[in-house]
Amino acid sequence: MHTHSQMHGLPARYSIHGWTTKLLRLRPRTTTIIATTTLAAIVLMAIFAPLIATHDPTELSPASRLQAMSAEHWLGTDAYGRDLFSRVVYGARISLTVGLGVAFLTLLIGLPLGLIAGYFRAIDAVLMRFMDGLMAIPGILAAIAIVSLTSANLWMLMIAITVPEIPQIVRLVRSQVLATREEAFVEAAVLMSTPTRTILWRHLMPNTFAPLIVQCTYVCAAAILTEATLSFLGVGLSSEIPTWGNIMSDGRIYFQLKPSLIFWAGVLLSLCILSINLLGDAARDALDPIMKRKEG
Amino acid sequence: MSTDNIVLRVESLVVETVDKSPKPILKGVSFEIQAGETLCLVGESGSGKSVSSLTTVGLLPSGSLRAVSGRVELDGENLLQATPKRLNELRGSRMAMIFQEPMTALNPVLSVGKQLDEVLACHTKTSTAQRRTQVLDALEQVHLPDIQRMYSSFPHQLSGGQRQRIMIAMALLLKPRLLIADEPTTALDVTTQHQILKLIRELQQKHGTAVLFITHDMGVVVDIADRVCVMKTGKIVEQGPVRQVLSTPKEAYTQCLLTAVPSLTPRPPRPARGPRQVLDVTGLEKEFVPSQGLLSWFRRAQAGTKAVNSVSFQLQEGRTLGIVGESGSGKSTLARCVMRLISPTGGIVRINGQDISVLNSRSLKPHRGCIQMVFQDPYRSLNPRLTIGQSLIEGPMNYGKPRNTAMLKAKELLELVGLPPDAIDRFPHQFSGGQRQRIAIARALAMEPDVIVADEAVSALDVSVQAQVLALFDDIQQRFGVAVLFITHDLRVAAQICDDVLVMQRGQVVEYGPAQQVLGNPQAAYTRQLIDVAPGRSWDFAAFAPAS
Numbered sequence: 001m002h003t004h005s006q007m008h009g010l011p012a013r014y015s016i017h018g019w020t021t022k023l024l025r026l027r028p029r030t031t032t033i034i035a036t037t038t039l040a041a042i043v044l045m046a047i048f049a050p051l052i053a054t055h056d057p058t059e060l061s062p063a064s065r066l067q068a069m070s071a072e073h074w075l076g077t078d079a080y081g082r083d084l085f086s087r088v089v090y091g092a093r094i095s096l097t098v099g100l101g102v103a104f105l106t107l108l109i110g111l112p113l114g115l116i117a118g119y120f121r122a123i124d125a126v127l128m129r130f131m132d133g134l135m136a137i138p139g140i141l142a143a144i145a146i147v148s149l150t151s152a153n154l155w156m157l158m159i160a161i162t163v164p165e166i167p168q169i170v171r172l173v174r175s176q177v178l179a180t181r182e183e184a185f186v187e188a189a190v191l192m193s194t195p196t197r198t199i200l201w202r203h204l205m206p207n208t209f210a211p212l213i214v215q216c217t218y219v220c221a222a223a224i225l226t227e228a229t230l231s232f233l234g235v236g237l238s239s240e241i242p243t244w245g246n247i248m249s250d251g252r253i254y255f256q257l258k259p260s261l262i263f264w265a266g267v268l269l270s271l272c273i274l275s276i277n278l279l280g281d282a283a284r285d286a287l288d289p290i291m292k293r294k295e296g
Numbered sequence: 297m298s299t300d301n302i303v304l305r306v307e308s309l310v311v312e313t314v315d316k317s318p319k320p321i322l323k324g325v326s327f328e329i330q331a332g333e334t335l336c337l338v339g340e341s342g343s344g345k346s347v348s349s350l351t352t353v354g355l356l357p358s359g360s361l362r363a364v365s366g367r368v369e370l371d372g373e374n375l376l377q378a379t380p381k382r383l384n385e386l387r388g389s390r391m392a393m394i395f396q397e398p399m400t401a402l403n404p405v406l407s408v409g410k411q412l413d414e415v416l417a418c419h420t421k422t423s424t425a426q427r428r429t430q431v432l433d434a435l436e437q438v439h440l441p442d443i444q445r446m447y448s449s450f451p452h453q454l455s456g457g458q459r460q461r462i463m464i465a466m467a468l469l470l471k472p473r474l475l476i477a478d479e480p481t482t483a484l485d486v487t488t489q490h491q492i493l494k495l496i497r498e499l500q501q502k503h504g505t506a507v508l509f510i511t512h513d514m515g516v517v518v519d520i521a522d523r524v525c526v527m528k529t530g531k532i533v534e535q536g537p538v539r540q541v542l543s544t545p546k547e548a549y550t551q552c553l554l555t556a557v558p559s560l561t562p563r564p565p566r567p568a569r570g571p572r573q574v575l576d577v578t579g580l581e582k583e584f585v586p587s588q589g590l591l592s593w594f595r596r597a598q599a600g601t602k603a604v605n606s607v608s609f610q611l612q613e614g615r616t617l618g619i620v621g622e623s624g625s626g627k628s629t630l631a632r633c634v635m636r637l638i639s640p641t642g643g644i645v646r647i648n649g650q651d652i653s654v655l656n657s658r659s660l661k662p663h664r665g666c667i668q669m670v671f672q673d674p675y676r677s678l679n680p681r682l683t684i685g686q687s688l689i690e691g692p693m694n695y696g697k698p699r700n701t702a703m704l705k706a707k708e709l710l711e712l713v714g715l716p717p718d719a720i721d722r723f724p725h726q727f728s729g730g731q732r733q734r735i736a737i738a739r740a741l742a743m744e745p746d747v748i749v750a751d752e753a754v755s756a757l758d759v760s761v762q763a764q765v766l767a768l769f770d771d772i773q774q775r776f777g778v779a780v781l782f783i784t785h786d787l788r789v790a791a792q793i794c795d796d797v798l799v800m801q802r803g804q805v806v807e808y809g810p811a812q813q814v815l816g817n818p819q820a821a822y823t824r825q826l827i828d829v830a831p832g833r834s835w836d837f838a839a840f841a842p843a844s
Contacts, residue, residue, distance in 0.1 A: 184677035185687075187637055188736075192691030192743060193664045202690075206681045 035278035046092035055083035057090040057242040087242040094243040095224045102223035103216045105162040114173020131167040139164030161226045176208040210287040217280030221273045244269045303506035304329045309366035323530040334507040336517045339527035340758035345510045349476045354383040391474040392467035398459035402451040409447035434465040457488035476508045485622040490829035514557045515832025556759040557837040558788035562811040569614030574746040574779045580607045581642035603629040605803040614777040618794030626803035668740035672752035674732035678724040685720040691743045709738040730761035749781045
């Protein structure tokens with residue numbers, strides 16, 4: 001059947017690591033469109049936070065504590081009289097930075113480790129036992145431990161969230177490499193004396209991308225959630241920095257008096273994570289059948 | 297022809313893709329099968345033969361294909377209008393199907409007996425004890441040994457041939473009127489294939505079943521068909537009694553298909569090209585030892601499996617040596633040892649006089665270029681993410697050729713293997729299987745090797761494409777004087793391309809000598825048996841007449 005379906009439809013040239021073209025060719029469903037719009041709105045909000053925010057998010061004003069919604073303070077103020085709307089808007093900055101930063105860092109460390117583990121059997125045995133050990137520690141506990149032992153700045157926070165996420169990326173990449181290295185085109189490369197680094201870079205790495213993109217969206221969402229959890233538990237960034245976790249943590253005491261203190265940050269956090277996960281699902285649906293069609 | 301005996305009648309059946317712009321897959325296919333008759337649908341890949349059978353049993357993939365018009369009648373009942381429930385009843389009781397790959401058709405977590413029993417339990421109301429007798433009887437009928445043990449064994453414990461017998465037993469349990477066999481022997485060795493074909497014939501005569509047999513192999517058609525339908529791109533181009541179609545084919549396409557079948561008679565010997573010995577293998581051994589783990593200190597070492605056991609042969613420039621054997625005979629392991637994709641456990645492999653069997657990967661590099669490989673599966677032998685050009689220049693550039701020179705050479709090679717020059721910027725998925733195999737050959741040639749190892753390089757291709765690729769091998773051999781180590785399970789292919797033939801069985805050499813002698817006048821019993829069971833042996837395709 002394949003001989004007929006192959007010759008048409010595709011332009012002769014498209015990018016070598018061609019997933020971008022694939023993403024562009026995907027016919028989006030309604031949920032995907034809604035998720036993209038929501039996420040885009042949150043990203044824009046984070047980028048233009050200084051323009052959108054009505055007040056300085058860290059400015060204390062004890063005179064106007066716990067005010068209700070008003071023209072002056074759109075979402076009211078918190079226990080220290082800080083403008084809640086501005087804090088929520090600025091909070092998106094930290095959340096997205098942490099989400100993207102952690103996804104990038106895990107990829108940066110996990111991808112090479114996975115490639116090495118999949119290709120060199122001797123290193124694999126040692127490396128994967130180490131990863132197994134890492135996986136055995138609950139992620140949030142590991143993060144708390146790392147943050148408590150060091151200072152709680154943004155970098156340390158991202159590293160603390162990254163470390164527990166690395167093993168799953170390594171496992172994923174390794175499994176893809178193990179499958180691909182048996183393919184005839186990899187053996188052909190070996191027979192042409194292609195250097196090992198080239199085999200890893202040209203022949204094996206691109207074939208891990210499709211599942212990796214999907215996994216990265218999940219890592220991104222999980223990182224945002226972990227950051228909020230850490231802040232909520234009081235081990236994250238210092239409490240004057242506006243993050244969604246900090247806002248909820250501060251509002252917890254007054255929750256019954258004034259639910260809006262944690263409501264808005266919570267809603268944005270949920271929306272953000274839901275959108276990212278939906279986009280991840282859409283990417284998975286889009287990449288899988290195309291991969292199959294190409295191979296068959 | 298009496299009409300009351302017709303089991304299956306397909307009338308101007310049209311099947312299209314479910315799409316915004318539907319493409320026709322079957323363009324008005326008509327045929328009928330009588331009770332006790334075998335009709336072969338034969339054609340190359342993409343001709344629509346499998347779609348015909350799937351439509352008949354109502355198993356078209358619902359999201360992508362649908363029957364638009366026509367009739368499919370089983371004993372007068374139109375199946376295209378039958379409800380899914382009715383179809384379900386009919387499948388199993390009135391029509392049954394056996395597939396190409398028996399492993400995937402059986403459930404791996406249930407014992408064979410259970411699965412057969414389930415068929416009876418679903419369709420009949422007999423007692424457990426009765427069902428067991430029936431199942432055992434069915435296993436007996438397909439000539440399985442030790443049926444009590446078979447009843448409780450699991451699919452993975454059986455060989456491919458045994459699994460296909462189980463499938464046949466399952467299909468015939470309810471004595472269906474129609475049996476559909478979709479390439480049931482393609483995944484099997486010739487010996488097993490021969491037995492399975494015999495079994496289908498025997499059971500058909502016993503029960504008077506009508507058989508719709510789908511195959512791409514003209515040899516199988518000779519052995520099993522009463523009548524034959526030749527299909528091409530969704531149409532039946534020719535149909536008639538098997539003898540008539542084979543001896544006086546009316547359509548050019550049928551003639552093409554028949555003449556493309558390689559003859560079993562070896563081709564006349566070619567003069568030797570030169571005295572230079574490019575490949576010399578002496579006493580090659582590869583033993584797979586099971587890993588012992590930590591217990592190796594305590595336990596006596598287990599005996600390994602000798603996949604290749606003291607194999608020796610020589611190959612001169614410009615000659616072709618065929619390595620023939622069934623699956624598991626060690627021919628692929630032998631190839632991988634010679635290529636040094638795996639390290640042999642004993643023996644010597646000399647390429648141009650240099651022993652490479654013990655070299656490490658660094659000192660191997662200067663010799664890698666001398667011996668190149670063409671793989672079996674054209675869909676997996678090219679990196680789907682690199683352009684053809686990038687794949688072709690990779691090797692030469694590893695040996696320090698500048699990019700531009702390598703690219704020019706690649707273009708020349710593409711032309712040489714019969715592909716358009718603009719192919720260089722395209723990606724593998726834009727080519728058919730035969731074209732990809734040409735690209736793989738071009739890639740091997742780009743390294744200017746002295747030896748090309750072709751591991752089942754034409755097995756995945758249709759006969760007409762296969763003939764073209766074999767001709768290409770011949771052509772490049774004439775031009776460059778490259779030696780070819782041709783690994784195949786197909787004696788017909790071996791007879792047409794090889795100067796010398798080496799027959800392997802269970803890792804050992806059974807017979808080795810000039811093709812004329814080994815295939816024309818075989819000495820070893822195993823070689824004789826292989827030739828005897830080659831499908832379609834009774835027919836000389838090139839002469840359109842029975843073989844003398």
